[in-house]
Amino acid sequence: MLKIEKRASPSKTWNWAAPIMAVALTMIVGGALFGLLGVNPFQAIAKIFYEPLFGEYAFYYRPQLMIKAAPLVLIAIGLSMGFRAGIWNIGAEGQYIMGALSGAGLALALYPMELPILLPLMVIAGALGGMLWGLIPGYLKVKFGTNEILVSLMLVYVAEQILASMALGLMKNPEGMGFPGSRNLQQYPSAHNAEIFAGSGMHWGVAAALIAVIFAYVMLTRHMFGFQLRLSGIAPRAAKFAGVDPGRMILICMGLSGALAGMAGLFEIAGPAGQVSIDFNVGYGFTAIIVAFLGRLNPIGILLAGLLLAITYVGGEITQSQMGLPLAAIQLFQGMLLFFLLAMDMLTNYRFRRSTKEAV
Template sequence: MIRLEKRPQASQAFSWAAPVLAVLATMFFGGLLFAALGKDPLASITTIFWQPLFGDFAFYYRPQLLIKGAPLVLIAIGLSLGFKAGIWNIGAEGQYIMGAIFGAAAGLAFYPTESVLIFPFMILAGALGGWIWAMIPAILKVKFGTNEILVSLMLVYVAEQFLASMALGLLKNPEGFGFPGSRNLQQYGSAHNAELIAGSGMHWGVVAALIAVIFAYVLLARHRLGFAIRVTGEAPRAAKFSGVNPTRLVLFCMGMSGLLAGLAGMFEVAGPAGQVTIDFNVGYGFTAIIVAFLGRLHPFGILLAGGLMALTYIGGDIAQSQLGLPAAAIQVFQGMLLFFLLAFDLFTNYRLRMGRAEVA
């Protein structure tokens, strides 16, 4: 008989080893999957993990890592605060969209005026957009006890409809020959989230993500509010006994995650994407959930996990184009990563025991 036994206290070592083991297991079983598809497993894995960083065209892919990783990290940091306290904002995708719309609209309102104040104003507007969208489920939760998971998720679809309406209506480029989509912010100097160093991929969103990581680390490790978040997640009654106000905590965590998701959307629309279009969102808000857990809800872990996730995205694209791997296989590969993480995660709190269970 094999059985699981609860550890007297959570294993620190295993909580850090689990992501590494999960990546290794994903490589192994992903390789088997690719082999079953008739591809060379070793080549596939190196294509995904090696090419973007050190391959012949790494000079092109490395900036892409920052561009794809930054929104993931930014959103995941916000989500992790709530997740730690047991507050489940699943609708970051919607908050990301609203941040982009608010940010773009704030910039386009001044077109074609040029001013250094426009970009900071857009940042505020983007943060506000995401925050408002997250406050809807938050307020419904604290006032009426609704489930924030369902409300925030459904608001993603509302945001998508709103995005389509904006791209086709209010924000449509008047000089766009009738094509859907807003003016391109990349061609509007004051509103363009340009690369800080040309060709590096480093834009303001990357800077914001790094600041968010440090901010979240200090908050969780050193600040009363971060402690309140952790206690609430571990033992809600103990948190209440110690004086945590659950209502305020829900509002803070939801608001913060919405704000950061909104920022991510704003930096994306003003930079890499450039335009408000119908298909602007590509699922960063959902992938960030995986990133948050892959990073063990720890700020630095999330930084690494965001990089890793961006790597599989870019590597996956390369593998698709060079090796002809189907897109679905790449998605399965990414799914495996979360699956193995959750599986190995079990051993943080439990250990395997061989032998017969003793009758109590």
């Protein structure tokens, strides 16, 4: 018989081995699933992981990876701050939408004025929009003790309705001949979040994501705020004893994660997406939760996890179009990644031992 036993201190090896094991297990079980669907599992998995990086059309896919990974990483960095402090903002999708609407709204209001600082202003507006949307569940939690998980999630659906209303009403393109959706910001030079180097996929959102990674890393390891954040998550009573105000910590974390999600939304709407439309959001805010955990809530880990998830997105699309795998199978594949990670996670804090229960 095997027995589960708590480790004296968390295993450093397993902390890093768990995500790798999770990826490997996902490949095995996902491969079996693909096999059952009548697709050659080796080919499918090779396509998902190989094609986007080194395949024949990698020159096209690599920029796509950047475009997909940037919002994931940016949002996940913000979420990871809250998760570390034990504050569960799972409504990043809504904050992402509200950030996009705030920034796009500013640009659409000023259209067609050409203003060199318009894009930076939009970024600020986007961050503020996301922040305010994130502060609602934060404030309700501090003031009335509501559950931030529920409130932030419900606000996603509110945001989606606002998005639809905007796309069909207030922000609709007056010259769009009745079609839903706003003007295309890609055609508004001051507002366009263009690629920094043409053809690289490297837009300002990618730069912001990288800055966020570095910023988060430095703050968590060197700054008192990062220490208080970790302390609040690990030992809330000790944090209070140390002088951390729990309410303030909640507001900062919700505001910060909302702001980053809002910025991600703005970079997306002013760049790759281009316009306010009903189907603007594609679930980055939710996938970022997977990215945050897959990356161990560690900024560097999140960067790698964001790239990995982007690969499964892009690679998934390739297998979909080339091998006829259904979208649901790809989503299942991504879900498995989190599932196995959480399962493997146990090994960081626990270990198996052969039980020594003998007859007495």
